Amino acid sequence: MGRQTPLFKLHQELGARIVDFGGWDMPVQYSSQIGEHHAVRRAAGVFDVSQMCVIDLKGARVRPFLRSLLANDVDKLTRPGKAIYSCMLDESGGVLDDLIVYYLSDSWFRVVVNAGTRDKDLAWIRRHAREFDVAVLERAELAMLAIQGPEARAKAAKLLSRVGAATALELxxxxxxxIEGWFVARTGYTGEDGFEVMLPASDAERVWRELNSLGVASCGLGARDTLRLEAGMNLYGNDMDEKTHPFESGLAWTVAMEPRDRAFIGRAALEAVKAQGPSRKLVGLLLEDRGVLRSHQKVMVAEAGEGEITSGTFSPTLERSIAFARVPAATGAQVQVDIRGKLLNARVVKPPFVRFGQALVR
Amino acid sequence: MSKVPADLKYTKTHEWLRTLPDGSIEIGITDHAQQALGDLVFVEVPEAGRAIKAGEPCAVVESVKAASDVYSPVTGEVTAGNPRLAGEPEVVNTDAYGGGWLMRVRPTPGGAAAALMSPAEYEKLQQEEGH
Structure with missing residues (x-):
């Protein structure tokens, strides 16, 4: 048995199929994974993401600490409450994790990291925080819900007072x-509008039931994965890890190489990669033949070599199979994928595949 | 609770078998198997004329989550793959024992066959597997 979130018993009561996810017992689906996916694209769904690790960083030098720790530059954050997405790299430029960092005050930032990398991340952050005198506080007592979909914000706001709702809807x-004891953020991992809400664990079950009664569908990690892949969002451990750097993971946009005098961990390694030009890149694939792309399938690229699918699935919105693949940098517009010994045709496309309910590739 | 029709035979790898009037055998996956897989999005069935051996993977069923092989319980020649599943793989979810059949096989007389289970034995297997 793995670790359980404050909502575990409710998931069981709601008939969820429970699977191991990074050491946690998590709901993969309640009734139909495709149904849950469409609920988020068309209306609203709620996910338990309490397995994610919330860490508060406090200290007078927290900003310079994060400017050293992260590949993206927290100096882009000038307004309290604002967040950015960033990679945390090791010295060789490998991705230790991807995370969201919120600027709350000049002495308080909050980062949210993946469940599967929690121990490694905490050790790394603590090790580097010392020289900046920054306190590292895990907020394990918080539950986290992601409420996502075109109707998600309006429905979630109904759980707040009139003033609280207005504040939330203005984010x-x-x-x-x-807001009223909850941390409400307009973020997500689905390609739809919505909130991620951090709240006391004791509130979580009541809030979930109220969302259900407002027509917000319970959604599992299965739908979360198809939604994020359609939305062109990477999954740590699949699409990037310590053996890959951001430039070959579709994450160059998250690395702030300017200003040039900002010395962040991994910078020197990335400068070297940049000077040479990355040998591989992460691309989107749309399968033209019938079948389903899956991670680790081999990708054949004419005159450029071979690559590999890092994440693949059936896209419920497009009703075709889509994937991310790491391929040689010279890869053009067309590849073939080896599925059980058959070479099937796939087209190289630029993610995202779907945003705000609309298909962006044909 | 998944359905286990009384007039079929079953395998431990969750296929069902129905003997048709002409002696050929219709094969599919059980209700239990389709529930475990979740929403099916792709099904690959063998073509008529293909010779298959008992225990050999002969079809693939893929849900959003994962791909699974289907093993032939008998040795023989495929007389038909279900053509409907190319466009409507979800029929395996909604009608596992009817419209969701995968293939029909004419068994080779005296050919090898997998150990088959009665409905009662298959129900017991499901319970033992804890689902």
Whole structure:
């Protein structure tokens, strides 16, 4: 048996199929994975993401600490509540984890890291925080719900007071703030609008049931994976890890190489990669033949070599199979994928595949 | 609770078998198997004329989550793959024992066959597997 979130008993009561996810017993689906996927694209769904690790960083030098720790530059954060997405790299430029960091005050930032990398991340962060005198506080007592979909914000706001709801509905994209004891952020991992809410574990079950009664569907990790892949969002451990760097993981946009005098961990290694030009890249694939792309299938690229699918699935929105693949940098518009010994045709496309309910590739 | 029709035979790898009037055998996956797989999105069935051996993978069923092989319980020649499943793989979810059949096989007389289970034995297997 793995670790359980404060909502575990409710998931069981709701008939979820439970699977191991990074050491946690998590709901993969309640009734139909495709049904849950469409609920988020078309209306609203709620996910238990309490397995994710919330860490508060406090200290007078927390900003310079994060400017050293992260590949993206927290100096882009000028307004309290604003967040950015970043990789945390090791000295060789390998990705230790991807995370969201919120700027709450000049002495308080909050990061949210993946469940499967929790221990490694905490050790790494603590080790580097010492020289900046930054306190590292895990907020394990918080539950986290992701409420996602075109109707998600309006429905979630109904759980707040009139004033609280107005405040929540005014939040800009990638901004979070404390509202009536909850930390409400307009973020997500589905390609739809919505909130991620950190709240006391004791509130979580009541909130979930109220969301259900407002027509917000219970959604599992299965739908979360198809939604994020359609949305062109990487999954740590699949699409990047310590053996890959951001430039070959479709994450160059998250690395702030400017200003040039910012010395962050992994910078020297990335400078070297940049000077040479990355040998591989992460691309989107759309399968043209019938079948389903899956991670680790081999990708054949004419005159350029071979690559590998890092994440693949059937896209419920497009009703075709889509994937991310790491391929030689010279890969053009067309590849073939080896599925059980058959070479099937796939087209190289630029993710995202779907955003705000709309198909972006044909 | 999954359905286990009384007039079929079963395998421990969750296929069902129905003997048709002409002596050929219709094969599919059980209700239990389709529930475990979840929403099916792709099914690959063998073509008519293909010779298959008992215990050999002969079809593939893929849900959003994962791909699974289907093993032939008998040795023989495929007389038909279910053509409907190319466009409507979800029929395996909604009608596992009817419209969701995967293939029909004319068994080779005296050919090897997998150990088959009665409905009662198959129900017991499901319970033992804890589902």
């Amino acid at each position: 800009d994209t990638f901004v979070g703030r404390e």
